[in-house]
Amino acid sequence: MKYYSTNRKAPLASLQKAVVKGLAEDRGLYMPERIHKMPKEFFDNIQDMSFRDIAYNVASAFFGEDVDLDALQELVFDTLSFDCPVVKVTDHIYSLELFHGPTLAFKDVGARFMARLLQYFIKTEGKSRVNVLVATSGDTGSAVANGFLGVDGIHVYVLYPKGKVSAIQESQFTTLGKNITAIEVDGVFDDCQALVKSAFMDSELNAHMNLTSANSINVARFLPQAFYYFHAYAQMKKKGLADELVMCVPSGNFGNICAALFGHEMGLPIKRFIAANNANDVFFNYLQTGVYEPKPSLQTLANAMDVGDPSNFARIYDLYGQSHERISSLISGATYSDEQICETMKHCYEETGYILDPHGTCGYRALQENLLPGETGVFCETAHPAKFKETVDAIIGTEVSIPDRLAAFMQGEKKSIPMSKDFNDFKAYLLQQEP
């Protein structure tokens, strides 16, 4: 299968090139040329299939032409070492818990899948070592670092702002060692991002080493998230509740909801979608007005969704032929202030006993406000509440317990390389590293 750029000014790319490069030459995002519909028998039997088997079938539809099927199966099974249960919260609202992976974040699946796919290409095509640069405000760094940990032929540099990530998050990428190097930048998140962008554009550096990125612009990172939605549908079908399903996705860069929409294009019977946002309301405004106007991001309690110019909007726009009418008839939006997040989280805990994290809270509230009679809503709970422990404890007035897996990270010894925000320092450092 070939991949085209959303800007349509770059040559078609193979899967390997799309994964290794990340972004097309014209700065567009890669899209698969075709989206295969899943066969009827797949949907007839889906309720009796395991998460892994469902995912392998979906992965074959995307990657089966380009990756040996036995290798693809091994790769999918290795990625999905955990389950994502659907849990009832109220009579009509269910939580799809995407946080049972190694770092308790839904990004674990995409990160691990991408790491293993890159490794497959390095092995089968004899490519030389690849270096992944990733800037993080917290969650992406931990998922990417853990997904790539110990994968031969790939080195990961995680750039994070000194003093600006939580202790739990920092421990998840600074204590690993091996092929993971944490770089503690004396600056803010935007400085980290600028260093990474400058590195990708620097010809001397690119001549010295193969560089790639691991955020959701990469097809290998965002597409595997489609697995979640087929698995959610299967679980709801088993309960006899799949007839009028509304899927609600708390969104930042819109990679996760974009994967859900790809699933829909493959025939997944979801009636409609809701993109739930915090105060960053660029997509919400687009739905109302038809005009897409990026803004600087606002800081909120749901900080993994603090995005003012969501990169995967380009993919959604392209998927529906740039039609505002098609997009707004399938997807609706919601936007919530920090105050609304607090009151909703507290209320949900008091009424149902279910502890939401700040991101999932936006999804839950959007369903509460928008669900029509006869519909059943499923929202993604995108992070374990313990990852935002201080915030959540203060709002619900009780102690969220920290899962063992998370506590184990905090036992490790922190190792990081201090770095200024001056690109020349970062470049000099990289030039001294093994290419």
Ligand SMILES: *Cc1c(COP(=O)(O)O)cnc(C)c1O
């Ligand atoms: C990354 C993230 C999101 C946003 O996902 P996108 O794919 O960027 O839309 C939401 N919640 C949490 C906890 C995240 O880490």
